[in-house]
Amino acid sequence: MADGSETERKAGGRANGRDEDADFTLDRIDEKIIATLRQSGRIANRDLARIVEVNEATVRTRLRRLEESNTVRVVAMRDFNAMGFDALSAVGVQVKGRTAADVGADLAKLDAVVTVSVAIGTYDLEIQVIARDLSDLDRILTHEIAHVPGVERLFPGLALKVLKYNPEWSPL
């Protein structure tokens, strides 16, 4: 599973390469830095160095390589409830007359649509939508998404209680 160790499987690249090639192999130091930053992204370099058991200069170099190769980004993630969004919906989308990728690209332009994946399964696309409340969700589903060309039918489910929503991986 995607738990941080899988990256070692990636072949090629150099364990200790100094170039910023995205193909460099992550070693245990990189893995430990990433794991620590998943827990606490604002940790100071000197504390990070202490946890990873390397010196601060190494942490700085490794971090720069991880960021410049676009392997890792440390960002602020916003709690959707705290930001005033009370409704989270997972919507299956059935597409007709256009490719799922094209329809998905149009849906991706909407701010309320936070994820879009072309799906294998019952529906052509799986999307997640956030809304301020149910009438806002109605507006987004009925008046925005439903009118995107190629959208044939929507199969929404509403999250009753979100117990975990903690992204660790994303296309960057």
Add this chain to the structure above:
Amino acid sequence: MSRITLDELDHQIIERLGKDARVSNREIGREFGLTEGTIRSRLKRLLDNKVIRVAAITNTKRLVNPILAYLWIEADTAGHIEGLASTLAKLPEITFVATMLGRADVLAMTLVENGNQLTEFLHQTIDKIDGVRRVRYSLGQNFIKHDFRWCALVEENGERLVAEDMD
């Protein structure tokens, strides 16, 4: 639910950190024409009140063939839903869990690299959870959009975040 009010500066800080959160308080202060202390206390308030969390996101290009598996889970009985959802939320492989109105009793998501990995996870882990009657799944293969800036900060299941902050 208690919520803190966010003003324009809070939103600016959140937006700034959404791009790169390793920037120092001093640097943000310089950009906004404010003192380091102002930024520090604003940021502390946002973190303490769980408005934001700051964490590393790894690029999915580091995975061989990333597949986002949506697990639509039906519970044995309505009484099993809550317990099974909180068991799922404790699994490190699962990044999203919600109880649902419609489509399933519980939706859980996990990232896998191939079908075998998913099958093994379903058989070895999910099927063994008490109260799971049936699991349907859909596989998201082509991530057209994944707005990583959103999350939910859930106290009971989330690991306690380290409070220390860099300068």
